[in-house]
Amino acid sequence: MQLSGVRALTFDVFGTTLDWRGTIIREGERLGTAKGIQVDWKAFADRWAQKYVEARTGNGRWVPLDQILHKAGNEVLDEFRVAGLTKAERENWCSLWSRLEPWPDVLPGLKRLRSRYLLAVLSNANVALSIALARHANLPWDQILGIDDVQVYKPSPRVYCLALRRLGLEGHEVIMVAAHLFDLEGAKALGFKTAFVKREGEDTGDPTKAGYVDWIANDFHDLAQQLSR
Amino acid sequence: MQLSGVRALTFDVFGTTLDWRGTIIREGERLGTAKGIQVDWKAFADRWAQKYVEARTGNGRWVPLDQILHKAGNEVLDEFRVAGLTKAERENWCSLWSRLEPWPDVLPGLKRLRSRYLLAVLSNANVALSIALARHANLPWDQILGIDDVQVYKPSPRVYCLALRRLGLEGHEVIMVAAHLFDLEGAKALGFKTAFVKREGEDTGDPTKAGYVDWIANDFHDLAQQLSR
Numbered sequence: 001m002q003l004s005g006v007r008a009l010t011f012d013v014f015g016t017t018l019d020w021r022g023t024i025i026r027e028g029e030r031l032g033t034a035k036g037i038q039v040d041w042k043a044f045a046d047r048w049a050q051k052y053v054e055a056r057t058g059n060g061r062w063v064p065l066d067q068i069l070h071k072a073g074n075e076v077l078d079e080f081r082v083a084g085l086t087k088a089e090r091e092n093w094c095s096l097w098s099r100l101e102p103w104p105d106v107l108p109g110l111k112r113l114r115s116r117y118l119l120a121v122l123s124n125a126n127v128a129l130s131i132a133l134a135r136h137a138n139l140p141w142d143q144i145l146g147i148d149d150v151q152v153y154k155p156s157p158r159v160y161c162l163a164l165r166r167l168g169l170e171g172h173e174v175i176m177v178a179a180h181l182f183d184l185e186g187a188k189a190l191g192f193k194t195a196f197v198k199r200e201g202e203d204t205g206d207p208t209k210a211g212y213v214d215w216i217a218n219d220f221h222d223l224a225q226q227l228s229r
Numbered sequence: 230m231q232l233s234g235v236r237a238l239t240f241d242v243f244g245t246t247l248d249w250r251g252t253i254i255r256e257g258e259r260l261g262t263a264k265g266i267q268v269d270w271k272a273f274a275d276r277w278a279q280k281y282v283e284a285r286t287g288n289g290r291w292v293p294l295d296q297i298l299h300k301a302g303n304e305v306l307d308e309f310r311v312a313g314l315t316k317a318e319r320e321n322w323c324s325l326w327s328r329l330e331p332w333p334d335v336l337p338g339l340k341r342l343r344s345r346y347l348l349a350v351l352s353n354a355n356v357a358l359s360i361a362l363a364r365h366a367n368l369p370w371d372q373i374l375g376i377d378d379v380q381v382y383k384p385s386p387r388v389y390c391l392a393l394r395r396l397g398l399e400g401h402e403v404i405m406v407a408a409h410l411f412d413l414e415g416a417k418a419l420g421f422k423t424a425f426v427k428r429e430g431e432d433t434g435d436p437t438k439a440g441y442v443d444w445i446a447n448d449f450h451d452l453a454q455q456l457s458r
Contacts, residue, residue, distance in 0.1 A: 064397070118360060128397040131347060131371050142360050144372055148395065166377065168293070168357040 001193055001214035003227060008167055009113060010122035010145065010192075012154075012178035013133065014049075015202040018100040021045045027096055035084055048076045056124065062151040064126035069097040098132040102139065103199065109220025110140055113227065118142045122163050122176065124153045143167070155186025164190065177223065181205045181213070188212035195223060230422055230443035232456060237396055238342060239351035239374065239421075241383075241407035242362065243278075244431040247329035250274045256325055260318075268309055277305045285353065291380040293355035298326040327361040331368065332428065338449025339369055342456065347371045351392050351405065353382045372396070384415025393419065406452065410434045410442070417441035424452060 014020050021042065028041030051072035056065065073094035077085070085093065110119060120143045121130050127146030134141050145166050150158045164171060171191025178184055179202040184194040195215040196207040207213045217223035243249050250271065257270030280301035285294065302323035306314070314322065339348060349372045350359050356375030363370050374395050379387045393400060400420025407413055408431040413423040424444040425436040436442045446452035 118364075126397070127372065127395055135347070135371060142364060143356065146395065148397075149378070166356055166375065168355070168377075 003229065005173055006117065006175055006193060006227075007173045008118040008120060008169055009175045009177055009195075009227075010120045010163055010187075011141075012176075012180065012183050013121060013123035013125060013130065014100075015199055016177065016179040016197055017102055017106055017139070018133065018137065019103050019199075020049065020097065020100050021201055023100045024048065024096060026101075027093075031085075031089075031093065035089075037082060037084065039080055039082060044076060044080050047079065048072055051076065056153050064128070064148065065124060066095075066098065066126055066129040066132075069129075070094045073097075098129055099136050100133060102137045103219065105219040105221045107138065109224045112224035113220070114140050114142070116228065117175075118167070120145050120163070120167065122154070122159070123147075155182050155189075157186065157190060160187050160190040160192060175214075175227070179203055181207060181210050185210070185212050195227075197223060232458065234402055235346065235404055235422060235456075236402045237347040237349060237398055238404045238406055238424075238456075239349045239392055239416075240370075241405075241409065241412050242350060242352035242354060242359065243329075244428055245406065245408040245426055246331055246335055246368070247362065247366065248332050248428075249278065249326065249329050250430055252329045253277065253325060255330075256322075260314075260322065264313055264318075266311060266313065268311060273305060273309050276308065277301055280305065285382050293357070293377065294353060295324075295327065295355055295358040295361075298358075299323045302326075327358055328365050329362060331366045332448065334448040334450045336367065338453045341453035342449070343369050343371070345457065346404075347396070349374050349392070349396065351383070351388070352376075384411050384418075386415065386419060389416050389419040389421065404443070404456070408432055410436065410439050414439070414441050424456075426452060 011017055024045035025041040028039060028044055032039055052068050055068045055072065113119060119141055121141050122145050123130055124147060126148050127144055130144045130146065145163045147153065147159050150162050152158050175193040175195050176184055176187035177195045177197060179197050179199040181203050184196060188194050193214050194212055195217060196213045197217050207216045215226055217226060240246055253274035254270040257268060257273055261268055281297050284297045284301065342348060348370055350370050351374050352359055353376060355377050356373055359373045374392045376382065376388050379391050381387050401422065404422040404424050405413055405416035406424045406426060408426045408428040410432050413425060417423050422443050423441055424446060425442045426446050436445045444455055446455060
């Protein structure tokens with residue numbers, strides 16, 4: 001796939017840029033030690049993510065993702081019978097998705113990519129949550145492309161279409177970067193170029209068999225290397 | 230005016246954050262020396278800005294500001310009888326508004342303000358131009374709130390309304406920062422708090438007599454100082 005003419009990269013965030021599962025497990029273990037409770041935090045993290053996927057695919061009124069995640073956090077605490085938290089501790093836990101940590105290659109990789117390309121967020125998170133995450137992890141985004149205005153989620157074509165309009169670019173000028181094949185397939189339908197990044201615990205599909213995947217990278221270092229040619 | 234509850238600052242860019250007139254004069258003098266031509270670059274800068282204000286207040290089809298500025302740059306070169314430029318030099322000159330320099334207090338001031346507040350652009354520039362300016366001057370914005378979607382200019386209430394919606398905040402949680410009274414008056418109508426920044430050559434009105442001005446600052450250092458209390 002030709003790199004000439006590519007001006008911007010749009011990034012998925014949860015799983016691709018930020019290690020949501022690892023952050024929840026680490027913070028959960030810290031909480032467990034402090035409170036003397038034993039929980040399967042990996043199962044907790046997966047259940048939390050599952051609830052948010054269910055909620056966002058529901059047909060109800062539009063609710064920003066930070067609110068969905070907060071409510072789901074409370075419910076999963078009850079499901080896993082995590083007791084003995086103060087109100088402040090519970091509140092702090094439920095907002096954990098606004099304090100996720102990046103994968104270790106992300107900051108140096110983005111720094112390298114930014115010298116050549118415009119970098120934008122294209123996440124299913126609402127803008128306020130994406131800003132909080134960028135501030136927390138010090139992510140050098142040039143712009144956050146929120147879905148708040150279209151009120152639908154990726155892979156709806158409306159999301160990718162809005163991104164192109166906001167950037168003032170054509171699909172062939174933008175590479176969608178994600179660790180999930182459905183996201184790249186959605187972007188390709190609008191003419192984006194696509195880069196799959198391998199992340200442990202994310203998409204288990206085979207990107208080499210997906211005709212809509214243009215680049216496959218082991219991490220953001222590798223991505224920066226491949227996109228610097 | 231109470232600072233409690235303030236979560237974000239929205240910034241005007243041309244004149245408030247970036248010294249458009251000074252940049253044009255400096256770059257003009259450099260060009261004049263290189264090409265051996267004499268031009269009143271201050272008059273050139275003011276004419277360029279005047280043409281863009283006229284164009285944006287016209288009633289024609291929506292045109293992004295970077296295109297307006299580019300076209301106006303070409304016209305003003307002809308008006309001022311600047312001859313002898315190569316096509317590349319002319320092109321480079323006409324895109325000068327995407328390479329404006331910040332006032333000297335801007336970067337340290339923004340750095341201080343960002344430790345406490347979310348910082349967003351609320352400019353009449355289109356998003357692509359605001360991104361280019363942020364990259365050129367290394368401005369640490371958390372988000373760029375473009376007017377591309379409403380296709381009207383400040384002080385239209387729709388611009389400030391869109392900004393609040395995009396940030397997910399209420400007016401009293403946001404301070405509009407500008408060196409122009411009309412901008413602060415427009416923001417105040419939507420409930421924003423307002424900070425006037427004195428900039429040489431910008432608004433000549435008296436902010437102490439404007440009931441809608443909540444803070445008056447000499448520069449971004451002073452603004453950061455006043456907003457840290």
